[in-house]
Amino acid sequence: MSVVEPMTHDAQAAIERRRPGFRTVERLEGWGMAVHGISHVYRPRSAEEIAKVYQLAKETGHTIGFRGAGCSYGDAALNEGGIVLDLSAMNRILEWSPETGRIVAEPGVTILQLWQTILPDGWWPPVVSGTMFTTMGGCASMNIHGKNNFKVGTFGEHVVEFDLLLPTGESKTCSPTQNTDLYYGAISGFGMLGCFTRLVLQMKRVYSGQLLVEAFNTSSLGEMASEFEDRAPESDYLVGWVDCIKGGRKLGRGIVHQARYLEEGVDRRPRDLLTIAAQELPSKIMGLFPKSMTYLLLGPFINNFGVRMINAAKFWWSAMAPRSHCYYQTHAAFAFLLDYVPNWKLAYSPVGLIQYQSFIPREAATVTFEALLRMSRKAGLPPYLGVFKKHRPDPFLLTHSVDGYSLALDYRVTRRNRERLWRLAGEMDKVVLDNGGKFYFAKDATLTRDAVSRFFPAENLERFRSLKRECDPDNLFQTNLSRRLFGDPSTA
Ligand SMILES: Cc1cc2nc3c(=O)[nH]c(=O)nc-3n(C[C@H](O)[C@H](O)[C@H](O)COP(=O)(O)OP(=O)(O)OC[C@H]3O[C@@H](n4cnc5c(N)ncnc54)[C@H](O)[C@@H]3O)c2cc1C
Incomplete structure (x- = not known):
């Protein structure tokens, strides 16, 4: 094991x-x-x-x-x-140009620091993770993706240049035109080739501190994927929440959130919302519970019965809204939903959780994900959270991305289920690999060496080695x- x-x-x-x-x-x-x-x-x-x-x-x-x-x-x-x-103490922003949107940062600068520096000037990071606490070095190393991967690619595609410190002590400047092999290898290279010590990134221009969001329910993964396909050309972000507890005809039901940037001139008073204060996540959940305590309330629900209740409430609450349910939401609230409840992972104590995220080519995606959900149910280990995203391929050597979809599944780990869970993950790996799927090192805790040699093209692995x-x-x-x-x- x-x-x-x-x-x-x-x-x-x-x-x-x-x-x-x-x-x-x-x-x-x-x-x-x-x-x-x-x-x-x-x-x-x-x-x-x-x-x-x-x-x-x-x-x-x-x-x-x-x-x-x-x-x-x-x-x-x-x-x-x-x-x-x-590298978290190397967290200085070295240069910021509001005219061009270029930023030069040390590797320990977090996404939080990044957006707080640039937003008042009308810019937003083109790719962010679901939490704002990740660092530039970690994001480049894993070549992270956001809810807009289908549209703008991965983090690496917005890294203009970086310095990499090699074991010899020599520093190499890399970009798409300089030391290109190292550029495409170190981004996605999970820290195996050197240390990022300075990164130059291109930010995205925004004309408001808010996005226009539309939310609606879907009854299956097939319907969710088909909505993603139809809506992708007109969306800036697309993400699906999947109820992983329900089986039978309700297997894979969920809620889609689609978001779009506001075009120039739509927000009449952009300065009001392009501020850090306007982006702050509320300090109380539903206006009642202090955020810092919320994980304690969540704890008793982190079991099959509790998650079943939460999911049903979430799904029906959303179903009660009109089908096209549109609203404005700040960038931070939309992008970093998971940061609403600080330390929410502690609700999974005393052991914790693992995330199993697989990336499947478009044609096989929904059938494969349904198979994974059925296997989890059969094993008595349903995931407590499922997140569905659309992706596009990128040029990095060990990229996880595909022309297709990913489903990220959170599983509770306990002392009693640990061995069964790792066994289930191994069985799911086979299904993913048989369907041409890939995995992502940032999320992984269970993969084996054999799997790795199957999902990366042999040529990429050899070039990386x-x-x-x-x-x-x-x-x-x-x-x-x-x-x-x-x-x-x-x-x-
Ligand atoms: C709540 C939550 C939500 C998330 N949402 C997403 C998401 O939406 N999309 C997504 O893609 N990922 C997501 N992630 C995963 C996360 O984005 C990645 O794991 C990211 O790499 C974490 O960054 P970090 O700074 O914490 O790096 P770490 O986890 O500390 O390190 C990640 C890797 O980078 C290497 N590394 C770190 N710094 C350097 C450096 N300076 N030079 C070279 N190598 C370095 C490390 O060796 C390691 O291999 C999420 C994680 C959490 C906890």
Whole structure:
């Protein structure tokens, strides 16, 4: 079973005895809390400090894994027994041009910092994750996608240039026209080729602090996909919530949210809403509960019965609205819905959750996702959240994207279901792979090496391995995920 178990105190002490001179030893978690690892953690403030840690790691025989905000659900930003370079303290915005929309940032700058810097000047990040706490380095490394992936591509497609610090201490500037192999490999390269130390990004012009949103119910995944196909040309964002508890004829029912930017001149007083204050998420849920406490209220509902009730209420509440139910919503409220309830993941305590996100080519997507939902129900492990998105291919070497759809499924992990859940994930992998599907390292905690060699084109994998040999011949850069999916170089 590919679960990373915590290190024993003896093992930890042994590492410290062998490797003197490291100051902080911390137990780090994947965002979903279900996987963890103990590491020596450094928080550098400059590229020079990063280079010093590279040197120290080589002298002491450690490996290095990079970490941004640690928002990857699984073990992508863990490096048990090695060094974790936490880049969150390198969080300065170096340049911002409101005329061109170009921004130069250190890798630890978060999406929160980004939008708060640019929005008052009438710009918005072209691609954001469902949480605003991710960092530029983490987003580039995983080549994240937003609810507009079908329209504007992935994060990487808006990275104009970056500096990558290689294990030798040499810094390479990469762009679509300079060091192009490294550009297409490091974006999507899950921190295996070097450390992003500076990124130049192109932002998107907006003419209001609000989007026009339309919400409506769909009775199946087939209907949801067909609405996405019809509406994509006129939409800027499309996302579907899927009720993963219901089976039978209600399997895959859900709610679609479509959003559009307002064109220039539509918002008569754009300055009023292009402010940070206007974007603030409300401090109380439904005007009643303080946000910070809401996860406590959510906790008792994180079980099959509770989620069934919540989903039914959500679906019928939305069904009561007229079919074309339009409203204005701020960019932050639409993009970062998950941040409404701070620490909502704690409702999954004491163990946590994993997310299983698969990406399937258009023709096979809905049938495959329905099969995954049926398998989960049959195993008695229904996902508690399902999110449906539309995607388009992109040019990065280890991209997860496809011309099709993804369904992200959240599963509660308990001590009792853990083994069954990992087994279910393995069985679902086969269905996804048989249907030409792909996976995404930012969300993964359960994949195996065999699966990886099936979903990436062999040519891309070979080009990536060759880049790794060239940039990092001694395998200095490793993570729990890289060892799980690409093998342990020390035992290869
Ligand atoms: C609530 C929630 C919602 C999410 N929604 C989405 C979504 O809508 N779309 C989506 O695509 N993803 C989504 N994600 C996943 C998230 O966007 C990715 O996992 C992202 O990579 C996290 O960024 P981070 O800064 O936390 O990076 P981490 O998780 O800390 O690290 C991610 C990877 O980047 C590497 N890395 C970090 N910094 C650097 C650096 N400076 N140089 C080189 N490598 C580096 C790490 O080694 C690791 O492999 C979501 C996650 C959460 C928790």
